[in-house]
Amino acid sequence: MLVGAALLPLWVGGRYGFGLGTTAVIAVVTALGYQVTYGFSGQLSVAHGPLVGVGAYTVAQLTTTHHWSFWAALPVAAALAAAVGAVVGLPGLRVRGDVLALVTLGAGEILQSLYLNTQGLTGGYQGVAGIPPLSVRGTYLGAPGLYAAALLIGLIVLAAVAGLGSSPLGRAWRAGRDDDLAARAFGIRTGLLRLLAFAVGAGMAGVAGGLYAVQNGFVSSVSFGLNQTVVVILVVLIAGQGRVGATVAAAVAASVAFDRLTRYGSISEGATGAAILVVVALRLGLIGAAWSRVGATARSTGRALTRGRRAPDGGTP
Amino acid sequence: MTAVRLEEVTRDFGGVRAVDAVTLGVEPGEIVGLVGANGSGKTTVVNLVTGSVAPSSGRVLVGDVDLTGAHSVRYARAGVVRTFQSLRLFEAMSVLDNVLIGAQRQRRPTLAEAWARPPRFRRRERSLRAAATGALDQLGLAALAGRPVAELSQGQRRRVELARALAAQPSCLVLDEPAAGVDPAQMDRLIAAVTGARDAGCGVLLVEHDVALVVGLADRVIGMAGGAIVSEGTFAAVSAHPDLAPHLSRPGSP
Numbered sequence: 240m241l242v243g244a245a246l247l248p249l250w251v252g253g254r255y256g257f258g259l260g261t262t263a264v265i266a267v268v269t270a271l272g273y274q275v276t277y278g279f280s281g282q283l284s285v286a287h288g289p290l291v292g293v294g295a296y297t298v299a300q301l302t303t304t305h306h307w308s309f310w311a312a313l314p315v316a317a318a319l320a321a322a323v324g325a326v327v328g329l330p331g332l333r334v335r336g337d338v339l340a341l342v343t344l345g346a347g348e349i350l351q352s353l354y355l356n357t358q359g360l361t362g363g364y365q366g367v368a369g370i371p372p373l374s375v376r377g378t379y380l381g382a383p384g385l386y387a388a389a390l391l392i393g394l395i396v397l398a399a400v401a402g403l404g405s406s407p408l409g410r411a412w413r414a415g416r417d418d419d420l421a422a423r424a425f426g427i428r429t430g431l432l433r434l435l436a437f438a439v440g441a442g443m444a445g446v447a448g449g450l451y452a453v454q455n456g457f458v459s460s461v462s463f464g465l466n467q468t469v470v471v472i473l474v475v476l477i478a479g480q481g482r483v484g485a486t487v488a489a490a491v492a493a494s495v496a497f498d499r500l501t502r503y504g505s506i507s508e509g510a511t512g513a514a515i516l517v518v519v520a521l522r523l524g525l526i527g528a529a530w531s532r533v534g535a536t537a538r539s540t541g542r543a544l545t546r547g548r549r550a551p552d553g554g555t556p
Numbered sequence: 557m558t559a560v561r562l563e564e565v566t567r568d569f570g571g572v573r574a575v576d577a578v579t580l581g582v583e584p585g586e587i588v589g590l591v592g593a594n595g596s597g598k599t600t601v602v603n604l605v606t607g608s609v610a611p612s613s614g615r616v617l618v619g620d621v622d623l624t625g626a627h628s629v630r631y632a633r634a635g636v637v638r639t640f641q642s643l644r645l646f647e648a649m650s651v652l653d654n655v656l657i658g659a660q661r662q663r664r665p666t667l668a669e670a671w672a673r674p675p676r677f678r679r680r681e682r683s684l685r686a687a688a689t690g691a692l693d694q695l696g697l698a699a700l701a702g703r704p705v706a707e708l709s710q711g712q713r714r715r716v717e718l719a720r721a722l723a724a725q726p727s728c729l730v731l732d733e734p735a736a737g738v739d740p741a742q743m744d745r746l747i748a749a750v751t752g753a754r755d756a757g758c759g760v761l762l763v764e765h766d767v768a769l770v771v772g773l774a775d776r777v778i779g780m781a782g783g784a785i786v787s788e789g790t791f792a793a794v795s796a797h798p799d800l801a802p803h804l805s806r807p808g809s810p
Contacts, residue, residue, distance in 0.1 A: 399671060402670050402671055402673070403667075403670050403671075406665065406669065406670030407656075407660045407663050407665035407669075407670070407681070407684070408665035408666065408667065408669075408670045409670065410649070410653055410656055410657055410660065410665075411657070411660070411665045413646060413648065413649055413653070414646045414649070414657045416648075417645075417646035417647050417648050417649060418644045418645070418646055418647070420608070420644065421640065421644035421645070421646065422646070422657070423627075423628050423629050423632070424606060424608070424628055424632055424637070424638055424640075424644075425632055425637070425657050425658055425660075425661050425720070425724060426629055426632035426633045426661045426662070427629070427657070428629055432665075435667070439667065480648070481648075
């Protein structure tokens with residue numbers, strides 16, 4: 240599946256294909272970050288889009304005004320987004336669920352208004368233009384080079400998220416997500432870990448934002464609003480909460496779908512709305528639920544094949 | 557050194573005195589049965605010794621350290637581990653992952669180890685898995701390790717709760733109705749697991765309605781009524797107390 244995603248540009252073809260490939264990688268990184276915040280630690284943040292903006296503006300400013308290289312600016316973008324994320328995530332120490340969603344929605348709107356009103360840093364309504372394209376040792380890389388760099392960064396983020404998922408930290412996050420009180424009864428400082436998850440997810444959003452800035456050469460606040468947040472939430476819901484591999488597939492699929500739909504004008508917003516309705520109706524997440532179904536069927540078939548008895552421990556199910 | 561000790565602890569909820577000047581201790585290597593009618597204060601005692609609820613007055617000591625008013629996380633880190641009467645498993649996680657949460661009680665998970673994965677990370681992860689698998693084996697759950705807990709029966713879930721607590725290698729194990737809903741065929745395993753923990757030096761506080769289990773397991777029984785300790789000693793002596801007899805008159809019934 241990963242190889243399939245990586246070869247996407249060749250399938251679509253040409254310069255345009257590499258552009259779409261980079262866009263897909265950015266979507267994957269954004270969604271993987273949200274899987275840390277929402278999937279692993281269970282915080283329904285509605286500020287992810289604006290947090291992508293922190294990374295984008297950071298790279299934009301550092302590479303234009305301060306003439307930094309993209310490679311030096313990107314870690315700063317990630318760190319700054321993580322720091323802003325830690326502030327936005329502070330309410331997560333006390334509140335969860337719908338209240339947290341509303342609080343982070345407000346925080347995201349504040350970020351949006353900062354993007355529009357801090358002329359010196361963000362260029363206000365005009366945004367920041369003239370971001371130099373990606374270069375290595377003074378030579379500009381074309382669309383294929385940018386795609387290769389984005390792919391490399393995307394793979395690092397994927398490894399980082401998968402590594403978290405299978406670590407004691409990932410387990411502690413999930414435990415706090417499923418039952419805060421029980422997790423605390425086993426020594427897990429759930430509040431602090433939620434804050435950490437918010438910061439890590441925001442840091443990855445910052446990486447995605449940095450890639451976005453260098454790909455487009457221009458950033459403005461319209462790219463980092465509630466619409467973008469909703470799309471990220473949708474992608475993660477389609478993949479299923481905490482499912483890393485499915486998130487890659489869902490984010491790539493969403494990127495391709497948006498790319499095709501935008502040719503037909505505003506139909507993409509309608510499609511987003513319809514997709515939200517379907518996903519919410521199915522709750523579990525489409526791909527995640529299908530995988531669980533396949534897994535359960537395989538297990539029960541396996542049991543039936545390997546032994547005649549049912550109920551492996553002799554108990555009644 | 558006591559595993560856990562309440563000294564003159566009182567707890568009020570609004571105007572209601574749930575626990576009234578209770579002094580009790582659980583020594584390492586003993587099982588203390590806590591009995592009494594519904595509303596006698598047993599659950600509040602469980603919440604007090606695990607730090608889930610702070611006392612209105614009095615002191616709570618864990619292994620001779622005063623943890624009065626401390627966060628329940630500190631109680632857990634100090635070695636007090638509990639099961640929940642209402643079954644509080646991590647629903648979206650597998651049986652093994654639930655028990656691993658118990659096993660990693662003394663770990664402070666960090667980003668650095670998750671990403672850098674030094675050799676000692678793998679060694680620790682293996683030893684966590686060994687502890688978790690051991691606890692699952694003890695309770696006959698090994699075959700269910702990969703299943704989501706949401707798929708299990710009530711009795712199986714009850715045993716996962718106990719396995720999660722045992723994997724935490726507590727110095728004080730607080731069991732709130734550990735046998736409710738457990739298949740009688742699995743009861744021997746449960747009893748062996750709890751006595752095994754005791755014999756390894758763990759102090760056990762057992763709150764249980766199943767009279768046979770209390771008689772079979774407890775080295776000492778404490779009877780509560782109206783938020784206070786009214787009787788203490790052998791089960792026979794405690795169950796003869798006029799406040800307790802009506803609730804404890806069915807020895808041998810499941």
